[in-house]
Amino acid sequence: MNFLVTAVGSLASDIIIKVLRENFHKSRIFGTDIYPKEWLWESSLVDQFFQVPLASDSSYINTLLQICSENQVNFIIPLIDPEVDSLSDSRQPFNYQNITLCIASKEMIKTCRNKLNLYNAFINDTVVSVIPTYLEPEPASKNHGFPLICKPLKGRSSEGVIKISDALMGSILPEHLNHTIFQPFISGDIFTVDAVRDRYGNCTCITRKELIRNKIGAGITVKVLKHSELEETTSYIAAKIDALGAFNVEFIFDGNKYYVMDINPRFSAGIEYTVLSGYDIVKNNLLAFMNEKIEPRGSLKEQIYLKHYHTHFH
Incomplete structure (x- = not known):
């Protein structure tokens, strides 16, 4: 093949x-x-x-x-x-x-790639907490105050994300931006769960806490760890949206609750951390699309992983 x-x-x-x-x-x-x-x-x-x-x-x-x-x-x-x-x-x-x-399926991609669709899919869910999402800044600021986050409805890699600090800034933005959503600004620790699910309902999850995250939302220094709550939540999400193959869920913890920031229906930028920690998510992604059962997680190397860059000439 x-x-x-x-x-x-x-x-x-x-x-x-x-x-x-x-x-x-x-x-x-x-x-x-x-x-x-x-x-x-x-x-x-x-x-x-x-x-x-x-x-x-x-x-x-x-x-x-x-x-x-x-x-x-x-x-x-x-x-x-x-x-x-x-x-x-x-x-x-x-x-x-x-x-x-x-x-993934067209339905899953439609849900995950549109932040308003994602919010609406889980707004009344008792297991998954999603960040309140609005199409206009006024109701967002009325319900949550400032600061707000403005981001593209179908954004990627933190592109086009703007922090709105006050009402004046919020009143100017809609004249210049289309297809955006508004959310309350949440500060906290970010976790990414790499996951893969097969057609038989098996789902394997690997969690990492992002210690250093660059401006495009990629973890440069992370800690891979077992996190039963986030892994159970991710498996629940996978079943609800009928995930197939590899995907990843980004959570933010505000000190009290884990909120879903994004669900990406593709490999995360940091899947090498998952592979190095002991789980071959690349191979298992293919097993899922070959209609075979994926492998469960074995022993996990819970430690800090660092990304660095080499310079090459061509």
Whole structure:
């Protein structure tokens, strides 16, 4: 079997490609990105690299279909939200070619990728706490005061997030921003739960506390730990939205309660922490899409993990 990994310049691609190599020795691995091969070190890890249009471009889907057809690709593993969105809306031609898209159901993606949909899905839930979400700043400030957080309805990687400190700033923003939501600002510790679920209802979760988090929302220094409450909550969420494959849930703890910040229907940027801690979420994601049972979590290396960067020349 052959694999196509998209957005190989993204943070998760390195470990995904390495794990695919370790588990599927005879397979070929292809990679795509919007940037040229010479600009991406990860392009050297794949058997063949292709520069592709943006996921929003009308030619994106046909470009992937052509790559898959010419290289006998069996599985596509998208790594970033815009590509998940685009592929979710264009499943049929891939099904015709017997290509498995390693993405969740259209219903789950629709719920998770829209912050208002996510809020409405759990607003009355007795297990899951979601952050109150509004389409206008006035009701948000009336119910919660300031500061508020303004963010895109379908944002990614903390892009476009604005902290609103007072009513004057809040009154100006709607004139310049479209498709945004408003939430009360919550300060606290952030936890990410990497999870994978199969078609049989088995769900495996690995939790990490983010000690240093960069401006795009990626954990640079984290502590992997067992956290029964968050893992039980994540498994409950997975069952409620009928998750399939890998996804991740971001929580914020305000000292009293764990709130769901986001549910991302894809690999997290920090899945290497999960792999290093002892659980091969990359392999188990594929098992889920092969209609096999995923593996339970074994012993976990509960410790602090650090990310650092190397400089290469091409």
